[in-house]
Amino acid sequence: MTISSHIAPAPETTSPGLENTVAAETILSHVDGAAGRLIVRGYDLDQISSWSFEALLVLLWKDLAPGQVTEADVQSALGQARAAAFHLVERLLPTIPHLSQVEALRFLLAALADSQTVPHHVMAIAAVPVFAAAIARNAAGSAPVAPDASLSHAEDFLFMLHGTRPSEENVRALNTYLVTVADHGLNASTFAARVIASTKAGMFSSVIGALCALKGPLHGGAPGPVLDMLDAIGSEDNINAWLSASLARGERLMGFGHRIYRVRDPRADVLKQAVGLLRHGGGRIGFAEAVEAEALALLAEKKPLRPLQTNVEFYTALVLEAVGFPRESFTNVFAAGRMGGWTAHVLEQERLGKLIRPQSRYVGPQPSQM
Template sequence: MNIPLKSLESPAGDVFTPGLEGVLVAETVLSHVDGAAGRLVLRGHELGQLADWSFEAVLALLWRDLGPESLDETQIRERLGTARMAAFERMTAALPALEGLSQVEALRLLLSRLPDAEPQCHHLVAVASVPVFAAAIARCGRGLAPVQPEPGLGHAADFLRMLHGVEQGPERVRALETYLVTVADHGLNASTFATRVIASTQAGLFSSVIGGLCALKGPLHGGAPGPVLDMLDAIGREENIVPWLTDALNRGERLMGFGHRIYRVRDPRADALKRAVAALRETGGRIAFAEKVEVEALALLAERKPLRSLQTNVEFYTALLLEAVGFPRDSFTNVFAAGRMAGWTAHVLEQDKVGRLIRPQSRYIGPAPA
């Protein structure tokens, strides 16, 4: 005798939503994404208001009232400098183990060496460690020795210094700082949700943020900036722009760097990064060429898909910015993680205050037992 499948449904009888789109699973004070209006709010501030802030000031904002002690921008800057030095000392012995790993896999390995039993400000240690590790990994990939941090510098300035071996100009530092601020937090995206789920088990902060990094490694979340540069490489010259884009659309291909799942109008992060990229135009590179690609792509998309709002997204300007300040494209995910670690750590601290295991239900659709 077969048991009716209806009796195997979840007691709540809730409607299944693929991807959990539109399903509320948490309350947070950290950030709000309004895709219909093209708004991103971080703790009461529009992203446009924060774009000129230092990364340390945004950390102070996100961590406020969540950590074991309240730290202001100056205190965070000082402690990050000290923590970067400690991270460098910890990292040195592990470098031989990175052989054969991709850059994000190498970052995962180095973060896994940080114990969850770290002192109280382990969230600060996590944020400090990523640029130290990411810069060293990028340099090792080019056959260069890691560069020791300079604790007296700001976080973004020292990140670029550790990457290049010498201090960089203020335009580059400001551009990277804008990027780190812009990607610091963005609602309950895949990596942040993964981080909160792990945090809800009380596994510890480093275990939680490593889970976030593993989610970020996937090409559907965090891997798009690199392909933007691949597209620019393929176009090559200015006279190829329209023919190349037209052929790609005729083949039904997606133009990398345009459109967004959440934002139905302009992505506010794209606006902030576009201004930062414009300030780098005189430093060389292919920013002017990419801007011409953007103009033609938007015109073609508006003509081909008039009922859809396919605007330039954050990945397009991310690719241009990170290339212009000197990061190799295979390190882009690690640089993203350096900024998003701000949000991941804040969500871990917030989830710790909730103190409840995240345990959603699934609907069984397999065969009924005989």
């Protein structure tokens, strides 16, 4: 038997990281890395950063999901769904002490049944703060706090975390964070969600896959190490020496540089303003600003050909620390905001109804002639 040596030619160009490859058309968001601009369904980030998270969901879900057509509709639906999700916490929380916080969130999300009657995009959004707050409290040796369905999503998240009603300043800061990170083009986790959705696996499978992508340190795990860096620097008189030594060792400065942005990440400015308005954030924010200024100066001097500007993780760390989240839970809080974009992209991909199946270029050995 003779095996033909002819193999159909692969596409002429490949891109290992899919740079400059258009893999989807979307109405949801656009990242202009050259201009430092994030557009969400026709609005610049600074136009929507003061909106409630519920209002943003109305925008993201518009024409993609039935019901929840007003901010009040979304708040009511999320409140009821948070109460439903809490029943899973009570039953399953004792089984997760050996898991990291993001692994525990993955486990609890996997317990959401496709057969449940709450709209899946609503339950996916509602469940994350319920689970994340309970996981954080469990890690600290405290019992979970049941949600209050009458509260806004951001307020209830902080209520479930601390067990007391949060200040208006903290609620506003967390809400700004959730809105700011809700969607960001076809990032790794969103692309993962769309690939899974294209197989018709369903909402929960799609967003769990997205969370698994977010778990990777190159995507969602950077905010915590920003605080580690600030702690290691310690004081303002040590900033230059510490940063210089780190760069000399070839280490990355956490909170600087971005795969897409070639100028300052617009989300960093929104979050810098949010944390600056917190009454108790003065000392830490002042120190962080000094670190940021020195880091940008050193990066410009030592890496003049690489545009390394402040990214969203730098001020994310300060916002989440200021409102009381332990740094081990930062990825889960990121997921709480990004779930808004994930659910919208899943709905959009499901409406398209086409399986994502790219080609690959085979570079292995050819079969031998027989």
